[in-house]
Amino acid sequence: MNNTEYPLTPSQISSYQRDGYIQLNDVITGDDLVAFRDAVEEGVKEDTKDLDPNRVKGSYEQIFIQCVNLWHRYPKVKPFVLSPRLAKIAARLMGTPVRIWHDHALFKEPHTGAKTPWHQDTPYWPHEQKMHQLTIWVALRDATIQNGCMSFIPTTHRMLDIEPVNLGNPQDLFDVAPQTKGLKPVTCELKAGSVTIHNGMTFHYAGPNRSDGMREVIAIIYMPDGTTYLKVPHPVTDPMKLTQGVKMDQDMFPLVAT
Numbered sequence: 001m002n003n004t005e006y007p008l009t010p011s012q013i014s015s016y017q018r019d020g021y022i023q024l025n026d027v028i029t030g031d032d033l034v035a036f037r038d039a040v041e042e043g044v045k046e047d048t049k050d051l052d053p054n055r056v057k058g059s060y061e062q063i064f065i066q067c068v069n070l071w072h073r074y075p076k077v078k079p080f081v082l083s084p085r086l087a088k089i090a091a092r093l094m095g096t097p098v099r100i101w102h103d104h105a106l107f108k109e110p111h112t113g114a115k116t117p118w119h120q121d122t123p124y125w126p127h128e129q130k131m132h133q134l135t136i137w138v139a140l141r142d143a144t145i146q147n148g149c150m151s152f153i154p155t156t157h158r159m160l161d162i163e164p165v166n167l168g169n170p171q172d173l174f175d176v177a178p179q180t181k182g183l184k185p186v187t188c189e190l191k192a193g194s195v196t197i198h199n200g201m202t203f204h205y206a207g208p209n210r211s212d213g214m215r216e217v218i219a220i221i222y223m224p225d226g227t228t229y230l231k232v233p234h235p236v237t238d239p240m241k242l243t244q245g246v247k248m249d250q251d252m253f254p255l256v257a258t
């Protein structure tokens, strides 16, 4: 993996901090992109090999195939997810040293996939501090309006205390967050190897995949070093039996940029 520093400018950092999201082009290129995509595709194939292709999918499963923490289980994925190049971008945008919270492959299936409803992320997470977590959403193949690229509502990362949206049975955005009325969403099409980055509080959405190919993405989520544990159910932390209030500095959450 090319671990030279991505040339993030001060104006990109302030635009991210103002709007709560940013698009960065050509972050992963050439052989790295091919190797990252191959490694993630292999992991998703292995994780889903026992699923019956004819099963009836629940409403959440219609949004995407989601495989969590591939880095932990697939050695070929690990150097990409833990890469200093990506971590340094996260740390510069956040303004603090960062740890991995978790990764997840998000593959939207052709034609059958549903939209990803408008939502914020951080309310789902077992973290006591909620303001600075961010996701680097890596397009492993081109992400377009047709196959379900991301849209964001700028400045909504400052909207706190909004009820979490149930992704399987979503409420209308204006019912959950009437204060978003009048704000204009921005849609970001991406070439493979480019990324969007959003604060965990920024409202975001992705359309259904109406193309013939899989929409292939891996999203890597970072949290500030020092984040402490909030005891609410979550599939990543439930097996760890953490005590409320402890620092999330276990091996599962490596420090990737200081």
Ligand SMILES: O=C(O)CCC(=O)C(=O)O
Residues within 6 Å of the ligand: 064, 106, 116, 121, 135, 137, 148, 204, 205, 206, 217, 219
């Ligand atoms: O990829 C998608 O459809 C949605 C991704 C998302 O919600 C996220 O990365 O937080």
